[in-house]
Protein backbone atom coordinates (compact mmCIF):
# COMPACT_ATOMS: atom_id res chain seq x y z
CA UNK A 1 0.00 0.00 0.00
CA UNK A 2 1.41 3.36 -1.04
CA UNK A 3 -0.10 6.60 0.27
CA UNK A 4 1.17 10.08 0.97
CA UNK A 5 -0.23 12.47 3.55
CA UNK A 6 -1.36 14.78 0.76
CA UNK A 7 -3.39 12.07 -0.99
CA UNK A 8 -7.15 12.16 -0.49
CA UNK A 9 -8.07 9.84 2.35
CA UNK A 10 -10.61 7.34 1.13
CA UNK A 11 -10.81 4.69 3.84
CA UNK A 12 -12.38 1.30 3.49
CA UNK A 13 -16.13 1.27 3.50
CA UNK A 14 -18.61 -1.37 4.61
CA UNK A 15 -19.68 -1.93 1.01
CA UNK A 16 -16.25 -2.67 -0.35
CA UNK A 17 -13.72 -3.77 2.24
CA UNK A 18 -11.62 -5.76 -0.24
CA UNK A 19 -9.75 -3.49 -2.64
CA UNK A 20 -7.87 -0.99 -0.46
CA UNK A 21 -6.74 -3.64 1.93
CA UNK A 22 -5.17 -6.21 -0.31
CA UNK A 23 -1.62 -5.40 0.75
CA UNK A 24 -2.12 -5.59 4.50
CA UNK A 25 -4.26 -8.67 4.04
CA UNK A 26 -1.64 -10.31 1.89
CA UNK A 27 0.99 -9.89 4.59
CA UNK A 28 -1.30 -11.11 7.33
CA UNK A 29 -2.53 -14.13 5.37
CA UNK A 30 0.95 -15.24 4.55
CA UNK A 31 1.64 -15.46 8.27
CA UNK A 32 -1.25 -17.84 8.81
CA UNK A 33 0.06 -21.39 8.99
CA UNK A 34 -3.16 -23.22 8.20
CA UNK A 35 -3.96 -23.73 4.56
CA UNK A 36 -7.72 -23.68 4.99
CA UNK A 37 -7.82 -20.46 6.97
CA UNK A 38 -8.51 -17.02 5.61
CA UNK A 39 -9.12 -13.56 7.02
CA UNK A 40 -12.70 -12.54 7.62
CA UNK A 41 -13.96 -9.23 6.09
CA UNK A 42 -14.02 -7.50 9.51
CA UNK A 43 -10.37 -8.49 10.05
CA UNK A 44 -9.38 -7.26 6.59
CA UNK A 45 -11.13 -3.96 7.19
CA UNK A 46 -9.55 -3.42 10.61
CA UNK A 47 -6.09 -4.35 9.30
CA UNK A 48 -6.36 -1.89 6.46
CA UNK A 49 -7.53 0.82 8.86
CA UNK A 50 -4.52 0.17 11.08
CA UNK A 51 -2.20 0.47 8.08
CA UNK A 52 -3.83 3.74 7.03
CA UNK A 53 -3.64 5.06 10.57
CA UNK A 54 0.07 4.19 10.75
CA UNK A 55 0.74 6.09 7.55
CA UNK A 56 -1.28 9.09 8.72
CA UNK A 57 0.60 9.14 12.01
CA UNK A 58 3.87 9.52 10.13
CA UNK A 59 2.44 12.81 8.85
CA UNK A 60 1.26 13.86 12.30
CA UNK A 61 -2.39 12.93 11.76
CA UNK A 62 -4.61 10.00 12.65
CA UNK A 63 -7.90 8.51 11.49
CA UNK A 64 -9.64 10.23 14.38
CA UNK A 65 -8.83 13.59 12.79
CA UNK A 66 -11.13 12.87 9.86
CA UNK A 67 -14.85 13.10 10.45
CA UNK A 68 -16.80 10.03 9.42
CA UNK A 69 -13.76 7.77 9.03
CA UNK A 70 -14.28 4.31 10.49
CA UNK A 71 -11.83 3.16 13.18
CA UNK A 72 -10.29 -0.32 13.52
CA UNK A 73 -12.27 -2.77 15.66
CA UNK A 74 -10.03 -3.39 18.68
CA UNK A 75 -11.46 -6.91 19.20
CA UNK A 76 -10.66 -7.94 15.65
CA UNK A 77 -7.16 -6.44 15.89
CA UNK A 78 -6.52 -8.16 19.19
CA UNK A 79 -7.41 -11.44 17.54
CA UNK A 80 -4.96 -10.80 14.73
CA UNK A 81 -1.96 -10.03 16.88
CA UNK A 82 -2.58 -13.21 18.85
CA UNK A 83 -1.25 -15.90 16.52
CA UNK A 84 -3.10 -18.66 18.38
CA UNK A 85 -6.43 -16.86 18.18
CA UNK A 86 -5.74 -16.00 14.59
CA UNK A 87 -5.26 -19.65 13.66
CA UNK A 88 -8.51 -20.67 15.30
CA UNK A 89 -10.66 -17.81 14.01
CA UNK A 90 -9.66 -17.41 10.41
CA UNK A 91 -11.38 -20.38 8.83
CA UNK A 92 -13.13 -20.04 5.51
CA UNK A 93 -16.64 -19.94 6.94
CA UNK A 94 -18.43 -20.25 3.59
CA UNK A 95 -16.74 -23.51 2.64
CA UNK A 96 -17.22 -24.79 6.20
CA UNK A 97 -20.94 -24.09 5.95
CA UNK A 98 -21.22 -26.13 2.76
CA UNK A 99 -19.17 -28.97 4.26
CA UNK A 100 -21.20 -28.84 7.45
CA UNK A 101 -24.59 -29.19 5.75
CA UNK A 102 -23.30 -32.24 3.86
CA UNK A 103 -22.02 -33.85 7.06
CA UNK A 104 -25.18 -33.10 9.03
CA UNK A 105 -27.35 -34.83 6.44
CA UNK A 106 -25.31 -37.99 6.89
CA UNK A 107 -25.29 -38.23 10.70
CA UNK A 108 -27.00 -41.35 12.05
CA UNK A 109 -29.49 -41.18 14.95
CA UNK A 110 -26.86 -41.62 17.71
CA UNK A 111 -24.46 -39.14 16.12
CA UNK A 112 -27.28 -36.61 15.72
CA UNK A 113 -28.21 -37.01 19.39
CA UNK A 114 -24.62 -36.34 20.42
CA UNK A 115 -24.34 -33.43 18.00
CA UNK A 116 -27.49 -31.78 19.38
CA UNK A 117 -26.46 -32.26 23.03
CA UNK A 118 -23.01 -30.77 22.40
CA UNK A 119 -24.15 -27.78 20.35
CA UNK A 120 -26.95 -27.11 22.87
CA UNK A 121 -24.40 -26.94 25.67
CA UNK A 122 -22.14 -24.63 23.65
CA UNK A 123 -24.90 -22.31 22.49
CA UNK A 124 -26.54 -22.18 25.93
CA UNK A 125 -23.13 -21.88 27.67
CA UNK A 126 -24.17 -24.79 29.88
CA UNK A 127 -20.59 -25.98 30.41
CA UNK A 128 -21.50 -29.67 30.14
CA UNK A 129 -18.91 -32.43 30.17
CA UNK A 130 -19.91 -35.09 27.65
CA UNK A 131 -18.22 -38.42 27.01
CA UNK A 132 -18.97 -39.95 23.61
CA UNK A 133 -18.48 -43.65 24.08
CA UNK A 134 -18.15 -45.72 20.93
CA UNK A 135 -16.04 -48.62 19.82
CA UNK A 136 -13.84 -48.38 16.70
CA UNK A 137 -15.79 -47.44 13.57
CA UNK A 138 -18.89 -46.00 15.24
CA UNK A 139 -18.17 -42.59 13.72
CA UNK A 140 -16.62 -40.52 16.51
CA UNK A 141 -14.15 -38.80 14.18
CA UNK A 142 -17.00 -38.15 11.73
CA UNK A 143 -18.98 -36.57 14.56
CA UNK A 144 -16.01 -34.35 15.60
CA UNK A 145 -15.81 -33.16 11.98
CA UNK A 146 -19.51 -32.28 11.93
CA UNK A 147 -19.28 -30.37 15.23
CA UNK A 148 -16.09 -28.47 14.43
CA UNK A 149 -17.24 -27.44 10.95
CA UNK A 150 -20.63 -26.36 12.30
CA UNK A 151 -19.27 -24.23 15.17
CA UNK A 152 -16.29 -22.85 13.24
CA UNK A 153 -18.62 -21.84 10.39
CA UNK A 154 -20.38 -19.65 12.99
CA UNK A 155 -17.04 -18.06 13.99
CA UNK A 156 -16.79 -19.99 17.27
CA UNK A 157 -13.53 -21.42 18.53
CA UNK A 158 -13.27 -25.19 18.94
CA UNK A 159 -10.03 -26.65 20.25
CA UNK A 160 -9.68 -30.19 18.94
CA UNK A 161 -7.04 -32.24 20.73
CA UNK A 162 -6.06 -35.88 21.01
CA UNK A 163 -3.83 -37.81 23.29
CA UNK A 164 -1.35 -38.76 20.56
CA UNK A 165 0.02 -36.90 17.55
CA UNK A 166 -1.24 -39.48 15.10
CA UNK A 167 -4.80 -39.33 16.50
CA UNK A 168 -4.64 -35.51 16.45
CA UNK A 169 -3.92 -35.63 12.71
CA UNK A 170 -7.39 -37.09 12.13
CA UNK A 171 -9.08 -34.08 13.74
CA UNK A 172 -9.66 -30.91 11.72
CA UNK A 173 -7.09 -28.42 13.08
CA UNK A 174 -6.12 -31.02 15.71
CA UNK A 175 -3.18 -30.78 18.12
CA UNK A 176 -1.89 -33.02 20.88
CA UNK A 177 -3.45 -32.16 24.24
CA UNK A 178 0.04 -31.78 25.73
CA UNK A 179 1.12 -29.13 23.25
CA UNK A 180 -2.20 -27.30 23.22
CA UNK A 181 -2.59 -26.97 27.00
CA UNK A 182 1.10 -27.08 27.98
CA UNK A 183 0.54 -30.14 30.12
CA UNK A 184 3.73 -31.08 32.02
CA UNK A 185 5.39 -34.34 31.00
CA UNK A 186 6.00 -35.52 34.55
CA UNK A 187 2.54 -35.31 35.92
CA UNK A 188 1.00 -35.93 39.34
CA UNK A 189 -2.18 -35.03 41.20
CA UNK A 190 -0.90 -31.54 42.04
CA UNK A 191 0.21 -30.60 38.52
CA UNK A 192 -1.26 -27.64 36.66
CA UNK A 193 -0.62 -26.46 33.11
CA UNK A 194 1.97 -23.83 32.43
CA UNK A 195 -0.48 -21.12 31.31
CA UNK A 196 -0.23 -17.60 32.68
CA UNK A 197 -3.02 -15.00 32.75
CA UNK A 198 -2.67 -12.43 29.98
CA UNK A 199 -0.78 -14.73 27.58
CA UNK A 200 -1.93 -15.55 24.05
CA UNK A 201 -2.95 -19.01 25.17
CA UNK A 202 -4.97 -17.66 28.12
CA UNK A 203 -6.73 -15.28 25.74
CA UNK A 204 -7.44 -18.14 23.34
CA UNK A 205 -8.95 -20.22 26.15
CA UNK A 206 -11.05 -17.25 27.24
CA UNK A 207 -12.56 -17.09 23.76
CA UNK A 208 -12.98 -20.86 23.29
CA UNK A 209 -16.49 -22.32 23.10
CA UNK A 210 -15.69 -26.01 23.05
CA UNK A 211 -12.86 -28.45 23.69
CA UNK A 212 -12.97 -31.83 21.92
CA UNK A 213 -10.54 -34.41 23.31
CA UNK A 214 -10.32 -37.62 21.29
CA UNK A 215 -8.92 -40.98 22.45
CA UNK A 216 -9.29 -39.82 26.07
CA UNK A 217 -9.25 -43.28 27.74
CA UNK A 218 -5.55 -43.77 26.92
CA UNK A 219 -4.57 -40.65 28.88
CA UNK A 220 -3.56 -40.46 32.53
CA UNK A 221 -6.34 -38.82 34.60
CA UNK A 222 -3.92 -36.14 35.86
CA UNK A 223 -3.56 -34.90 32.27
CA UNK A 224 -7.27 -33.91 32.40
CA UNK A 225 -7.07 -32.60 35.93
CA UNK A 226 -4.19 -30.22 35.16
CA UNK A 227 -6.11 -28.31 32.41
CA UNK A 228 -9.21 -28.45 34.63
CA UNK A 229 -7.37 -26.57 37.39
CA UNK A 230 -5.74 -24.14 34.96
CA UNK A 231 -9.01 -23.36 33.16
CA UNK A 232 -10.79 -22.66 36.46
CA UNK A 233 -7.98 -20.25 37.29
CA UNK A 234 -7.96 -18.50 33.91
CA UNK A 235 -11.70 -18.30 33.33
CA UNK A 236 -12.49 -16.95 36.82
CA UNK A 237 -11.18 -13.61 35.52
CA UNK A 238 -14.47 -13.29 33.58
CA UNK A 239 -16.71 -14.60 36.38
CA UNK A 240 -15.73 -15.65 39.94
CA UNK A 241 -18.20 -18.55 39.87
CA UNK A 242 -16.28 -20.27 37.10
CA UNK A 243 -13.58 -21.25 39.59
CA UNK A 244 -16.00 -23.81 41.06
CA UNK A 245 -17.05 -25.34 37.75
CA UNK A 246 -15.23 -28.23 36.03
CA UNK A 247 -12.96 -26.84 33.30
CA UNK A 248 -14.07 -23.37 34.41
CA UNK A 249 -17.53 -23.88 32.93
CA UNK A 250 -16.27 -24.69 29.43
CA UNK A 251 -18.13 -27.34 27.43
CA UNK A 252 -15.74 -30.26 27.09
CA UNK A 253 -16.38 -33.35 24.97
CA UNK A 254 -14.22 -36.41 25.30
CA UNK A 255 -14.41 -39.53 23.23
CA UNK A 256 -12.99 -42.98 22.92
CA UNK A 257 -13.45 -46.55 23.99
CA UNK A 258 -12.36 -47.90 27.35
CA UNK A 259 -11.90 -51.33 25.75
CA UNK A 260 -8.84 -49.97 23.94
CA UNK A 261 -5.42 -49.27 25.47
CA UNK A 262 -5.56 -47.59 28.87
CA UNK A 263 -2.79 -45.27 30.11
CA UNK A 264 0.65 -46.88 30.14
CA UNK A 265 2.04 -47.29 33.66
CA UNK A 266 5.60 -48.64 33.48
CA UNK A 267 5.75 -51.91 35.42
CA UNK A 268 2.22 -51.15 36.67
CA UNK A 269 -0.24 -53.86 37.66
CA UNK A 270 -3.81 -53.98 36.44
CA UNK A 271 -5.06 -52.04 39.47
CA UNK A 272 -2.45 -49.28 38.96
CA UNK A 273 -3.44 -48.91 35.32
CA UNK A 274 -7.14 -48.70 36.11
CA UNK A 275 -6.44 -46.22 38.88
CA UNK A 276 -4.85 -43.78 36.39
CA UNK A 277 -7.79 -43.89 33.98
CA UNK A 278 -10.26 -41.06 33.42
CA UNK A 279 -12.99 -43.05 35.18
CA UNK A 280 -11.00 -42.76 38.43
CA UNK A 281 -10.72 -38.98 38.16
CA UNK A 282 -12.74 -36.60 40.36
CA UNK A 283 -13.98 -35.19 37.03
CA UNK A 284 -15.70 -38.38 35.86
CA UNK A 285 -18.84 -37.88 37.98
CA UNK A 286 -19.57 -34.69 36.03
CA UNK A 287 -19.61 -36.45 32.65
CA UNK A 288 -22.81 -37.28 30.80
CA UNK A 289 -22.28 -40.34 28.62
CA UNK A 290 -23.62 -40.68 25.07
CA UNK A 291 -23.16 -43.99 23.27
CA UNK A 292 -22.54 -44.53 19.58
CA UNK A 293 -23.49 -48.08 18.67
CA UNK A 294 -23.70 -48.39 14.90
CA UNK A 295 -20.54 -49.59 13.17
CA UNK A 296 -20.26 -47.15 10.27
CA UNK A 297 -17.02 -48.69 9.00
CA UNK A 298 -18.90 -51.77 7.72
CA UNK A 299 -20.47 -49.90 4.85
CA UNK A 300 -18.03 -46.99 4.53
CA UNK A 301 -15.51 -48.57 2.19
CA UNK A 302 -17.28 -51.27 0.20
CA UNK A 303 -20.64 -52.31 -1.20
CA UNK A 304 -19.58 -55.94 -1.47
CA UNK A 305 -21.84 -57.98 0.84
CA UNK A 306 -19.23 -60.70 1.36
CA UNK A 307 -16.58 -58.14 2.39
CA UNK A 308 -19.05 -56.41 4.72
CA UNK A 309 -19.94 -59.76 6.32
CA UNK A 310 -16.26 -60.54 6.95
CA UNK A 311 -15.61 -57.08 8.42
CA UNK A 312 -18.70 -57.43 10.62
CA UNK A 313 -17.63 -60.82 11.97
CA UNK A 314 -14.13 -59.54 12.69
CA UNK A 315 -15.50 -56.38 14.38
CA UNK A 316 -17.80 -58.52 16.55
CA UNK A 317 -14.94 -60.79 17.55
CA UNK A 318 -12.73 -57.83 18.51
CA UNK A 319 -15.63 -56.40 20.48
CA UNK A 320 -16.15 -59.67 22.34
CA UNK A 321 -12.48 -59.56 23.42
CA UNK A 322 -12.94 -56.00 24.68
CA UNK A 323 -16.08 -57.02 26.56
CA UNK A 324 -14.21 -59.92 28.18
CA UNK A 325 -16.49 -62.49 26.50
CA UNK A 326 -13.96 -64.20 24.23
CA UNK A 327 -11.58 -65.45 26.91
CA UNK A 328 -11.02 -68.92 28.29
CA UNK A 329 -13.50 -70.04 30.97
CA UNK A 330 -10.76 -70.42 33.57
CA UNK A 331 -8.61 -67.47 32.58
CA UNK A 332 -10.21 -64.68 30.56
CA UNK A 333 -6.80 -63.36 29.47
CA UNK A 334 -6.36 -66.43 27.20
CA UNK A 335 -8.11 -65.87 23.89
CA UNK A 336 -8.71 -68.50 21.26
CA UNK A 337 -7.97 -67.06 17.80
CA UNK A 338 -10.36 -68.33 15.08
CA UNK A 339 -8.65 -70.72 12.66
CA UNK A 340 -9.28 -68.55 9.59
CA UNK A 341 -7.21 -65.76 11.16
CA UNK A 342 -4.19 -67.97 11.76
CA UNK A 343 -1.51 -68.40 9.08
CA UNK A 344 -0.53 -71.96 8.28
CA UNK A 345 3.17 -72.58 8.93
CA UNK A 346 4.96 -72.82 5.57
CA UNK A 347 8.55 -73.69 4.79
CA UNK A 348 9.67 -70.10 5.08
CA UNK A 349 7.81 -68.42 7.96
CA UNK A 350 8.93 -64.93 7.06
CA UNK A 351 7.73 -65.36 3.48
CA UNK A 352 4.35 -66.64 4.71
CA UNK A 353 3.84 -63.65 7.02
CA UNK A 354 4.92 -61.02 4.50
CA UNK A 355 3.08 -62.59 1.53
CA UNK A 356 -0.20 -62.81 3.45
CA UNK A 357 -0.18 -59.06 4.18
CA UNK A 358 1.76 -57.84 1.16
CA UNK A 359 0.88 -60.16 -1.77
CA UNK A 360 2.77 -59.30 -4.98
CA UNK A 361 4.98 -56.92 -3.02
CA UNK A 362 7.64 -56.60 -5.70
CA UNK A 363 5.02 -55.44 -8.23
CA UNK A 364 3.04 -53.17 -5.94
CA UNK A 365 5.50 -51.67 -3.46
CA UNK A 366 5.25 -48.34 -5.31
CA UNK A 367 1.48 -48.15 -4.98
CA UNK A 368 0.40 -45.74 -2.22
CA UNK A 369 -3.12 -47.19 -1.68
CA UNK A 370 -1.69 -50.70 -1.49
CA UNK A 371 0.80 -49.66 1.22
CA UNK A 372 -1.63 -47.37 3.04
CA UNK A 373 -4.08 -50.14 3.90
CA UNK A 374 -1.52 -52.70 5.10
CA UNK A 375 0.71 -53.04 8.14
CA UNK A 376 2.25 -55.87 10.14
CA UNK A 377 2.12 -55.45 13.91
CA UNK A 378 4.72 -57.18 16.06
CA UNK A 379 4.93 -57.49 19.80
CA UNK A 380 8.75 -57.27 19.88
CA UNK A 381 11.41 -55.16 18.17
CA UNK A 382 13.54 -58.19 17.18
CA UNK A 383 10.65 -59.48 15.10
CA UNK A 384 10.24 -56.03 13.51
CA UNK A 385 13.94 -56.06 12.54
CA UNK A 386 13.62 -59.54 11.01
CA UNK A 387 10.56 -58.63 8.96
CA UNK A 388 12.13 -55.34 7.85
CA UNK A 389 15.25 -57.12 6.59
CA UNK A 390 13.15 -59.63 4.69
CA UNK A 391 11.00 -56.92 3.06
CA UNK A 392 14.17 -54.97 2.20
CA UNK A 393 15.64 -57.98 0.47
CA UNK A 394 12.51 -58.28 -1.69
CA UNK A 395 12.42 -54.66 -2.87
CA UNK A 396 14.68 -53.99 -5.85
CA UNK A 397 17.27 -51.21 -5.80
CA UNK A 398 20.46 -50.21 -4.08
CA UNK A 399 20.68 -50.16 -0.33
CA UNK A 400 22.07 -47.14 1.56
CA UNK A 401 23.37 -47.61 5.09
CA UNK A 402 23.29 -44.76 7.58
CA UNK A 403 25.30 -44.82 10.80
CA UNK A 404 24.54 -42.82 13.91
CA UNK A 405 27.10 -40.36 15.25
CA UNK A 406 29.25 -42.49 17.55
CA UNK A 407 31.76 -40.21 19.21
CA UNK A 408 32.15 -41.19 22.86
CA UNK A 409 31.23 -38.32 25.14
CA UNK A 410 33.95 -37.80 27.74
CA UNK A 411 32.13 -37.09 30.97
CA UNK A 412 34.07 -35.55 33.87
CA UNK A 413 33.53 -38.67 35.92
CA UNK A 414 34.67 -40.99 33.09
CA UNK A 415 37.60 -43.23 33.85
CA UNK A 416 40.21 -44.31 31.35
CA UNK A 417 39.20 -47.91 31.75
CA UNK A 418 35.70 -47.01 30.43
CA UNK A 419 37.06 -47.04 26.87
CA UNK A 420 38.14 -50.64 27.31
CA UNK A 421 35.05 -51.67 29.22
CA UNK A 422 32.65 -50.10 26.73
CA UNK A 423 34.28 -50.20 23.30
CA UNK A 424 32.49 -48.41 20.47
CA UNK A 425 31.73 -51.68 18.70
CA UNK A 426 29.91 -52.93 21.80
CA UNK A 427 27.95 -49.67 22.27
CA UNK A 428 26.98 -49.66 18.58
CA UNK A 429 25.60 -53.17 18.84
CA UNK A 430 23.12 -52.21 21.60
CA UNK A 431 19.46 -51.93 20.68
CA UNK A 432 16.97 -50.08 22.89
CA UNK A 433 13.30 -49.44 22.42
CA UNK A 434 12.72 -45.74 21.70
CA UNK A 435 16.31 -45.19 20.47
CA UNK A 436 17.23 -45.78 16.82
CA UNK A 437 19.73 -48.54 16.12
CA UNK A 438 23.29 -47.53 15.23
CA UNK A 439 22.82 -48.80 11.71
CA UNK A 440 19.86 -47.94 9.51
CA UNK A 441 19.57 -49.62 6.10
CA UNK A 442 17.18 -48.06 3.60
CA UNK A 443 16.16 -48.21 -0.03
CA UNK A 444 14.19 -45.86 -2.28
CA UNK A 445 10.56 -47.04 -2.37
CA UNK A 446 10.65 -48.60 1.09
CA UNK A 447 7.67 -47.83 3.36
CA UNK A 448 8.84 -46.36 6.69
CA UNK A 449 7.22 -45.05 9.86
CA UNK A 450 8.25 -41.89 11.66
CA UNK A 451 8.90 -42.34 15.38
CA UNK A 452 9.06 -38.68 16.44
CA UNK A 453 6.66 -35.74 16.44
CA UNK A 454 8.67 -33.57 14.05
CA UNK A 455 6.11 -31.16 12.65
CA UNK A 456 2.49 -31.74 13.44
CA UNK A 457 1.01 -29.14 11.11
CA UNK A 458 2.90 -30.79 8.24
CA UNK A 459 1.52 -34.19 9.27
CA UNK A 460 4.91 -35.48 10.47
CA UNK A 461 4.11 -37.26 13.73
CA UNK A 462 5.10 -40.33 15.63
CA UNK A 463 3.26 -42.99 13.59
CA UNK A 464 3.08 -41.16 10.24
CA UNK A 465 3.87 -43.57 7.41
CA UNK A 466 5.90 -42.52 4.39
CA UNK A 467 7.70 -44.02 1.42
CA UNK A 468 11.29 -43.07 0.67
CA UNK A 469 11.74 -41.08 -2.53
CA UNK A 470 15.41 -40.09 -2.26
CA UNK A 471 18.39 -41.02 -0.15
CA UNK A 472 21.16 -38.41 0.14
CA UNK A 473 24.35 -38.34 2.13
CA UNK A 474 22.83 -36.13 4.83
CA UNK A 475 19.14 -36.28 4.18
CA UNK A 476 16.30 -38.68 3.55
CA UNK A 477 13.38 -37.53 1.42
CA UNK A 478 10.06 -39.27 1.83
CA UNK A 479 6.43 -38.93 0.80
CA UNK A 480 3.60 -39.12 3.31
CA UNK A 481 1.17 -41.98 2.61
CA UNK A 482 -1.16 -41.84 5.63
CA UNK A 483 -3.15 -39.27 7.61
CA UNK A 484 -3.34 -35.65 6.51
CA UNK A 485 -0.85 -34.12 4.07
CA UNK A 486 -0.77 -37.28 1.94
CA UNK A 487 1.63 -36.81 -0.95
CA UNK A 488 3.70 -34.06 0.67
CA UNK A 489 7.43 -34.36 0.24
CA UNK A 490 9.67 -33.44 3.14
CA UNK A 491 13.40 -33.31 3.56
CA UNK A 492 14.40 -34.58 6.94
CA UNK A 493 17.88 -34.21 8.39
CA UNK A 494 18.99 -37.02 10.64
CA UNK A 495 21.96 -37.44 12.88
CA UNK A 496 23.15 -40.15 10.53
CA UNK A 497 25.81 -40.30 7.87
CA UNK A 498 25.54 -42.51 4.79
CA UNK A 499 28.29 -45.10 4.76
Ligand SMILES: Nc1ncnc2c1ncn2[C@@H]1O[C@H](COP(=O)(O)OP(=O)(O)OP(=O)(O)O)[C@@H](O)[C@H]1O
Nearest residue numbers: 106107108135136137138139140141142296297300
Ligand atom coordinates in the same frame (compact mmCIF):
# COMPACT_ATOMS: atom_id res chain seq x y z
N1 LIG B 1 -22.76 -40.78 9.43
C1 LIG B 1 -21.86 -41.27 8.59
N2 LIG B 1 -22.11 -41.33 7.26
C2 LIG B 1 -21.20 -41.85 6.39
N3 LIG B 1 -20.01 -42.37 6.75
C3 LIG B 1 -19.72 -42.35 8.06
C4 LIG B 1 -20.61 -41.80 9.04
N4 LIG B 1 -20.03 -41.94 10.25
C5 LIG B 1 -18.85 -42.51 10.04
N5 LIG B 1 -18.65 -42.76 8.73
C6 LIG B 1 -17.49 -43.41 8.10
O1 LIG B 1 -17.25 -44.63 8.82
C7 LIG B 1 -15.85 -44.86 8.99
C8 LIG B 1 -15.54 -44.96 10.49
O2 LIG B 1 -15.86 -43.72 11.11
P1 LIG B 1 -14.86 -42.97 12.11
O3 LIG B 1 -13.46 -43.05 11.63
O4 LIG B 1 -15.43 -41.63 12.36
O5 LIG B 1 -15.03 -43.91 13.39
P2 LIG B 1 -14.31 -43.84 14.79
O6 LIG B 1 -15.32 -44.13 15.83
O7 LIG B 1 -13.57 -42.54 14.91
O8 LIG B 1 -13.27 -45.04 14.65
P3 LIG B 1 -11.92 -45.32 15.48
O9 LIG B 1 -12.28 -45.30 16.94
O10 LIG B 1 -11.50 -46.68 15.00
O11 LIG B 1 -10.97 -44.23 15.09
C9 LIG B 1 -15.15 -43.68 8.32
O12 LIG B 1 -14.79 -44.06 7.02
C10 LIG B 1 -16.21 -42.60 8.29
O13 LIG B 1 -16.01 -41.69 7.22
